[in-house]
Amino acid sequence: MAVHKKEAFTQKEQDLAEFAKALAHPARIAILKVLAQRNECICGEIVEILPLAQSTVSQHLKELKNAGLIDGNVDGPRSCYCINWKAFEKFNREFSWLFNNLKIKNEKSCC
Amino acid sequence: MAVHKKEAFTQKEQDLAEFAKALAHPARIAILKVLAQRNECICGEIVEILPLAQSTVSQHLKELKNAGLIDGNVDGPRSCYCINWKAFEKFNREFSWLFNNLKIKNEKSCC
């Protein structure tokens, strides 16, 4: 994003944006869904389910992990990923904060 | 994003991702906050508040509008933007759906 002026915004705004960014791709939404449907931490399964190359899936997993949405243990050949619930709850809270803040003050819009 | 395989995912996944993408920048989060704090639909004020050029702010507004997060009337020299509550509620619902879906099935993670 070229000349990204992230620093010019509050930490809360940056955090929320970063979290949203991690969700901003259908493949990553799909990965989260897969991680949820199985009650265990798969990984190779994701590659079979998604129409993407292994390296691409690995890259998406890395982004989700960097953003803190998932945790992951790498045990040699077999990795293990799972949802980071605390992070999700924080996002939910932050998002609700923004959402409710808006809703209370401005129930009916002017346009 | 090069070779974007969006089509390979469900509509719900794409919608959620698109919505998240619109939120995936601190400037756009800040714009939504500004639109909320005033109980009217300003616009030029945003330019004064944000540390960005007028053309850049206009571009972010356009993206928010394209994503359906805000509505806007352009009345010649004076535009009028405001939150699209229905869109927000839809996103909130979709996100909760994903979130709850995950939480119910997988209360404790394995890693």
Place this chain on the structure above:
DNA sequence: TTTATTAATCGTATATTTGCGATATAAGAT
């Protein structure tokens, strides 16, 4: 030890995003 097997990383091509200045547009004011 050698040989799978699984996942991460590297390198690369291409598309998209971000940001800005400059310009165009469109209504109101003079």
Place this chain on the structure above:
DNA sequence: ATCTTATATCGCAAATATACGATTAATAAA
């Protein structure tokens, strides 16, 4: 009709994101 004012749009440069194949790394199996 001309000038102001407020936005949108265009065109560009630089940074990121997406995707893939090829390679590396690290454990398990033989």
